[in-house]
Amino acid sequence: MKTDALRRWLRIWGTREAYQGLLLVAPTLLWMTALLIIPLLLTVVISFGGRDANGDVVYGFSLANYLRLLDPLYVGILWRSVVLAFQTTVLVILVAFPIAYFVARAPAGRRNAYLFLILVPLWTNFVIRIYAWIMILRTQGVLNGVLGWAAGLIGLPFQPLDLYPSPGAVLVGMLYEFLPFMILPIFTSLEKIDESLFEAAADLGANAVRTFLRVTLPLALPGMVAGTILVFVPVMGSFIVSDILGGRNVVLVGNLIQRQFLDARDPAFGSAASIILMAMTLVVTIIYTRRFGFGEEIVRA
Amino acid sequence: MAEFAVELRDVSKRFPGPSGEIVNAVREVTLQIKDGEFFSMLGPSGCGKTTSLRMIAGFELPTSGEVYIHGKPMGQTPPYQRPVNTVFQNYALFPHMTIGENVGFGLEMKGVPKAQRTARVQQALAMVRLPGYEARRSRQMSGGQQQRVALARALVNHPEVLLLDEPLGALDFKLRKEMQLELKRLQREVGITFVYVTHDQEEALTMSDRIAVMSGGRVLQVGPAFEIYERPNCRFVADFIGESNFLDATVQDVQGPTATVTLTGGLTVYANTDLSLTRGQAVTVAVRPEKVGLRPYEGAQNAFPGRVEEIVYIGTDTHYSVMLNGDQRLRVREQNEDPYSRPLANPGDAVTVYFDQAAARVLTE
Amino acid sequence: MTKRRSPWLRLTALLIYGFLYAPILVLIIFAFNASRTNIIFKGVIAEQGPYRLEQDVVQSAPCGPFHWFCQLPNNRELVNAARNTLVIAFTSTLAATIIGTMAALALQRYHFPLKTFSEVSLYIPIVIPEIVMGISVLTLFSAVFSYLNTALPAASRLSLGLGTVIVSHIAFSVPFVALVVRARLHGFDRSVEEAAMDLGANEWITFWRVTLPLIAPGVLSGALLAFTLSLDDFIITFFTTGPGATTLPIYVYGLLRRITTPELNALSTLWILIVFTALSVSQLLQRRSA
Numbered sequence: 011m012k013t014d015a016l017r018r019w020l021r022i023w024g025t026r027e028a029y030q031g032l033l034l035v036a037p038t039l040l041w042m043t044a045l046l047i048i049p050l051l052l053t054v055v056i057s058f059g060g061r062d063a064n065g066d067v068v069y070g071f072s073l074a075n076y077l078r079l080l081d082p083l084y085v086g087i088l089w090r091s092v093v094l095a096f097q098t099t100v101l102v103i104l105v106a107f108p109i110a111y112f113v114a115r116a117p118a119g120r121r122n123a124y125l126f127l128i129l130v131p132l133w134t135n136f137v138i139r140i141y142a143w144i145m146i147l148r149t150q151g152v153l154n155g156v157l158g159w160a161a162g163l164i165g166l167p168f169q170p171l172d173l174y175p176s177p178g179a180v181l182v183g184m185l186y187e188f189l190p191f192m193i194l195p196i197f198t199s200l201e202k203i204d205e206s207l208f209e210a211a212a213d214l215g216a217n218a219v220r221t222f223l224r225v226t227l228p229l230a231l232p233g234m235v236a237g238t239i240l241v242f243v244p245v246m247g248s249f250i251v252s253d254i255l256g257g258r259n260v261v262l263v264g265n266l267i268q269r270q271f272l273d274a275r276d277p278a279f280g281s282a283a284s285i286i287l288m289a290m291t292l293v294v295t296i297i298y299t300r301r302f303g304f305g306e307e308i309v310r311a
Numbered sequence: 312m313a314e315f316a317v318e319l320r321d322v323s324k325r326f327p328g329p330s331g332e333i334v335n336a337v338r339e340v341t342l343q344i345k346d347g348e349f350f351s352m353l354g355p356s357g358c359g360k361t362t363s364l365r366m367i368a369g370f371e372l373p374t375s376g377e378v379y380i381h382g383k384p385m386g387q388t389p390p391y392q393r394p395v396n397t398v399f400q401n402y403a404l405f406p407h408m409t410i411g412e413n414v415g416f417g418l419e420m421k422g423v424p425k426a427q428r429t430a431r432v433q434q435a436l437a438m439v440r441l442p443g444y445e446a447r448r449s450r451q452m453s454g455g456q457q458q459r460v461a462l463a464r465a466l467v468n469h470p471e472v473l474l475l476d477e478p479l480g481a482l483d484f485k486l487r488k489e490m491q492l493e494l495k496r497l498q499r500e501v502g503i504t505f506v507y508v509t510h511d512q513e514e515a516l517t518m519s520d521r522i523a524v525m526s527g528g529r530v531l532q533v534g535p536a537f538e539i540y541e542r543p544n545c546r547f548v549a550d551f552i553g554e555s556n557f558l559d560a561t562v563q564d565v566q567g568p569t570a571t572v573t574l575t576g577g578l579t580v581y582a583n584t585d586l587s588l589t590r591g592q593a594v595t596v597a598v599r600p601e602k603v604g605l606r607p608y609e610g611a612q613n614a615f616p617g618r619v620e621e622i623v624y625i626g627t628d629t630h631y632s633v634m635l636n637g638d639q640r641l642r643v644r645e646q647n648e649d650p651y652s653r654p655l656a657n658p659g660d661a662v663t664v665y666f667d668q669a670a671a672r673v674l675t676e
Numbered sequence: 677m678t679k680r681r682s683p684w685l686r687l688t689a690l691l692i693y694g695f696l697y698a699p700i701l702v703l704i705i706f707a708f709n710a711s712r713t714n715i716i717f718k719g720v721i722a723e724q725g726p727y728r729l730e731q732d733v734v735q736s737a738p739c740g741p742f743h744w745f746c747q748l749p750n751n752r753e754l755v756n757a758a759r760n761t762l763v764i765a766f767t768s769t770l771a772a773t774i775i776g777t778m779a780a781l782a783l784q785r786y787h788f789p790l791k792t793f794s795e796v797s798l799y800i801p802i803v804i805p806e807i808v809m810g811i812s813v814l815t816l817f818s819a820v821f822s823y824l825n826t827a828l829p830a831a832s833r834l835s836l837g838l839g840t841v842i843v844s845h846i847a848f849s850v851p852f853v854a855l856v857v858r859a860r861l862h863g864f865d866r867s868v869e870e871a872a873m874d875l876g877a878n879e880w881i882t883f884w885r886v887t888l889p890l891i892a893p894g895v896l897s898g899a900l901l902a903f904t905l906s907l908d909d910f911i912i913t914f915f916t917t918g919p920g921a922t923t924l925p926i927y928v929y930g931l932l933r934r935i936t937t938p939e940l941n942a943l944s945t946l947w948i949l950i951v952f953t954a955l956s957v958s959q960l961l962q963r964r965s966a
Contacts, residue, residue, distance in 0.1 A: 031786025049812030142699030247805025420876030
């Protein structure tokens with residue numbers, strides 16, 4: 011067995027095909043190794059190091075940075091990040107499903123246009139979108155303006171709501187940022203469902219609700235799984251939304267990492283936090299993909 | 312010029328299969344295709360015919376053995392340096408080029424000047440009866456038209472050999488019939504050697520000067536259509552080409568071309584043979600259904616009583632399934648000559664089947 | 677899946693579309709705000725005339741309602757950021773498209789050692805948080821630069837800047853280009869390539885004359901994806917950029933910490949307009965080629 015594998019390996023090295031394939035993939039390998047793999051390994055190495063008085067990295071081997079993450083302060087931050095990522099994901103699924111369903115069941119001619127309309131906001135810059143939410147949510151902002159005007163119409167007293175900065179604003183911002191990443195995969199799943207399945211379900215005596223629960227939902231599951239990965243991973247690592255919409259009160263892992271690198275100048279500790287973050291997202295991704303497979307939905311999105 | 316347009320000597324091809332096993336696609340095939348011949352490779356899918364063709368074209372290289380084109384060993388020669396052209400099963404027209412650009416591609420690659428190219432493309436399209444189609448795109452054309460373009464694209468280069476890989480497979484029945492004649496006409500016109508791969512026996516019989524019947528990566532029999540049909544050398548060929556009844560038998564006696572055999576049921580059959588048989592040898596007797604009759608006639612060496620089990624009306628003919636005394640079933644095919652196509656017998660009727668000694672052929676493989 | 681949809685579904689869909697577009701509408705409306713502080717909408721600048729400001733509200737301006745748009749070209753910082761953004765996007769797109777297409781060809785068609793490794797490495801940027809990639813690359817650059825700079829003369833010291841941003845953008849774009857092109861190659865009928873070779877074209881000519889034209893739509897959508905990813909990127913740029921290499925997203929982020937004028941809205945409106953036009957055109961092109 012072993013020699014067979016070895017022989018096959020040797021054979022593949024020698025061929026013209028191997029040489030051409032390697033040549034084609036060489037720049038990619040170079041890039042991925044130099045800018046992804048080596049940096050990640052370096053981050054792992056540094057996470058076991060420390061820093062000197064100037065904030066420069068001192069290489070070494072200690073678990074100090076990881077132990078420091080066990081401090082209730084940091085555990086709280088990690089916990090808040092996970093909770094927020096879950097909240098965002100659930101919220102995003104709840105909002106994404108109806109719209110994905112709506113688009114998937116729209117007449118074929120209009121489907122692309124509807125989909126396009128969902129994508130357009132995604133392509134406006136993400137920092138700009140957050141800025142727009144500041145304009146809407148701040149105390150003298152658009153939302154309070156509209157609410158105050160409405161309250162005035164029916165003669166109710168109105169006290170402007172304190173919406174920004176707040177954890178709620180962060181959640182709204184996250185929802186807005188990541189909604190399209192859930193809509194697209196769910197749509198992809200739903201679109202594939204053959205119309206005859208609904209007819210079959212109806213024919214077999216299922217009413218609308220049961221058809222939805224027994225046919226639509228299970229078949230949309232792959233899309234939801236893909237969407238969950240596409241939403242959960244970036245939310246876990248985000249720091250801009252919380253930074254801007256949450257003020258300085260909402261500190262997530264992302265913010266922690268960013269501050270270690272840019273303000274606190276403790277890259278070793280920041281690296282350790284990054285490794286933990288990566289480990290957490292990888293665990294979620296792996297559990298999810300093991301359970302449900304890594305479908306075309308991710309690729310298409 | 313060498314005697315043979317294409318020659319395969321002991322050619323084998325092994326592939327790594329999908330799950331790592333080794334697939335013997337072609338096994339020690341030796342073939343000689345004469346210059347100017349319409350040669351077909353016929354067999355069921357997976358018999359190695361397409362792989363053999365692709366080895367002549369150069370898309371695959373033999374694992375062992377050698378391909379010769381006009382006497383020259385091809386070795387590792389890449390497809391673009393071989394003096395052959397191919398018509399692909401799905402036509403493989405370049406979708407991003409016009410018909411004119413498609414047909415002119417080979418000439419362009421050879422460095423033929425533009426003016427000359429235009430003239431030759433025009434000529435080639437006229438030859439396949441698509442004059443003036445240069446500016447069209449392939450997706451605006453029907454399957455039959457695309458097929459003609461593919462032919463023109465190959466023939467315009469005056470290849471020494473034209474390879475055709477099931478070129479009519481995607482066409483409907485009527486069009487296929489039409490194209491068969493068209494291909495034969497073209498081949499006569501241009502005088503180029505055609506090597507034609509097909510799984511359709513009728514197609515092969517209609518067009519070919521000679522046919523190689525393949526199965527399991529091997530060539531079983533090579534010969535003109537008449538010979539393959541009338542004198543199949545093994546059970547596979549007799550079965551694959553046309554239809555045959557196979558009767559299990561034991562050799563009783565051989566005298567010249569006449570073999571006397573006993574069927575397992577005890578009936579004695581006189582059959583033709585060119586094999587050297589020994590008394591007591593177990594053999595198969597192949598009889599074509601259309602050569603067996605229910606009407607008595609003068610000089611039928613074989614006549615057996617039996618009972619009709621089933622009849623199937625198929626328009627021109629009626630098939631009778633007759634159970635002979637002694638448990639051998641024989642399919643009989645009778646033409647519906649009767650103006651009302653009344654059957655000669657009904658299920659359950661007792662009948663006698665008649666066939667000539669020459670209609671029965673002893674096979675050992 | 678065409679069926680009569682319930683009015684509730686329509687209403688929900690409408691509300692969600694409203695949610696998606698409300699911020700964009702607000703952005704655009706406020707681009708015409710007369711109020712310089714830009715917190716409350718004080719109407720559009722109705723008058724065209726010399727610039728006149730009263731209590732932070734613009735009364736008249738040479739461009740009238742489009743005052744804030746006219747201001748944009750005067751903002752040197754902004755113009756620089758726009759130029760940087762485009763330089764980075766174009767360069768990284770070009771490189772990533774070539775590299776990614778090559779990788780797609782290799783992975784789809786060849787058997788070679790390190791194939792699995794290559795495939796896995798292409799999935800890394802998709803499954804790890806962007807911030808981790810950002811800090812890792814930053815760590816690498818600082819380590820390499822601090823090592824090299826000890827040996828280099830002061831004048832030619834290396835530092836973060838356009839170069840590091842471009843190189844990093846290539847890194848995260850390549851996998852996406854490879855993915856898109858590979859999808860296109862997946863359904864590719866190789867007999868047309870065989871036909872070309874059969875007609876006398878060698879591998880090289882076959883690639884340029886047959887393969888590339890046929891996968892061009894995939895390559896183009898890959899390039900478009902790489903371009904928009906680069907234009908839109910904040911996190912990676914944030915960690916790899918240096919002095920003089922500010923991009924538009926970084927510039928806008930910097931502004932958010934200060935008082936923002938409607939100029940920012942004008943910029944955003946312009947941005948949205950450009951992206952919308954580019955996307956519509958590419959959609960139309962794709963539909964035509966399909």
